[in-house]
Amino acid sequence: MPQLSAAATSLPANQIREITEQAWRTPGAIVLSIGEPGFPLPRHVLDAGIACLDRDETNYTPNAGLPALREAFAARFRERTGTGDAAATGEVSSSIGADRVYVVDGAQQGLHFAMSLLLAPGDEVLIPNPGYPTFTMTASLLHAVPVRYPLYPAHGFQPRISDLEELITDRTRVLVLNSPSNPLGAVFSADLTRELVDLARRHDLWIISDECYEAFTYDVPHVSPAVFDSDVPGVARVFTSLTLSKTYGLTGLRIGALICPPGLETVMNNAMEAIVSCVASTSQYAALAALTGPQDYVSHAGAHYRANRDAASAVLDTLNIPYLSAQGAFYLWADVSHASGGDVRAWTHRFLADSGVAVAPGTAFGSIGEGWVRIALCGSRQELLDGVSQLPARA
Secondary structure: OOOOOHHHHOOOOOHHHHHHHHHHOOOOOEEOOOOOOOOOOOHHHHHHHHHHHHOOOOOOOOOOOOHHHHHHHHHHHHHHHOOOHHHHHOOOOOOOOHHHEEEEOOHHHHHHHHHHHHOOOOOEEEEEEOOOHHHHHHHHHOOOEEEEEEOOHHHOOOOOHHHHHHHOOOOEEEEEEEOOOOOOOOOOOHHHHHHHHHHHHHOOOEEEEEOOOOOOEOOOOOOOHHHHOOOOOOOOOEEEEEEOOOOOOOHHHOOEEEEOOOOOHHHHHHHHHHHOOOOOHHHHHHHHHHHHOOOHHHHHHHHHHHHHHHHHHHHHHHOOOOEEOOOEOOEEEEEOHHHHOOOHHHHHHHHHHHHOEEOEEHHHHOHHHOOEEEEEOOOOHHHHHHHHOOOOOOO
16 A cells, blocks of 8 residues: 655644544533634624525635635735734835735635745744644644744743744744734734844744734734835745634634735745635635624624633632733633643543543643643633633642
8 A cells, every 4th residue: 555645644633623522522511622712603794605605606716815805804904903012113014905815715724825835845944832733733744844932931921032043043944923822822012023023034034924813912912023024025024824713703614814925926826726726705705794894793702702811810810720811812821730740631631531621731732831721711601610610729
């Protein structure tokens, strides 16, 4: 029998899915291990997708997506990057137009798309530790070498320029950034974001910026690295990955956007054709309605996640469990090392069996996650509080 590629057979199990699927098989389990928004989709979004099917508009679209949807993504991005501390610098780019937007089949396909463009076999890519597991999985599948840069508890799980400098070699090609962070809820300041872009410029690196949770920050602005990038072809270096999965709860419609530096239209179209051709038209019309219609869903979801964060944090305080106070996304990152015995992956499975509560083990996100768990804040408040209250108190 022919052999599968070593890159495919060596992919590790996704520990988030591992614990979540066990929870789905457990009657009555409280599932706090996966980030699935819990609100019904807005009616106008559903209607737009249904109307597309009723019109039988089910043919191919352009590789880059429907022109109106590309413009809607670009308009939202211009609006979002023109707010907060970064706007005061005068460095916000107003030239990000629809021509730089590629509609993708969810943020994961956007990540694969970007890495496919930027990495050759043996190239190194800097990936956060802790960081979302598919950063490493995607790079490995493309025969690149993931190099984990540390996000230490002592530094608020924020990247340090000195740590990154030590890891850069002549084979380093890409720096992956994620703010707001999954799993941490950490958010980069404007100053740190500028320093990270300057670092990439000094070492001639590309940046892939995962901004899946850009809609949800709490009392701090979201600042995109694209704010500090150039608009000059051949100089610009930031790819920005966006999704509507979290912002509008469209996880199953698989729809997002990759915003690329200028001057790459031909290669982007060719690569898109090779990877997925185009995204389903139904999802694209639903996405267009989400972006251009009423934004009540986003504001309601943001308020719910903030209130859930505050309520769950209060429970952790009573249990004397340390945690990172989330400034964004919809997760709490909690330290259960007093109970997990040095193997938090195994402990989460025991905890589920004993308490009926699933949380994601920190080791799903990297070695620095040992002893920590990620708690999703996006579901019912009562279920969240019932689940968090089951965590073992620290003496």
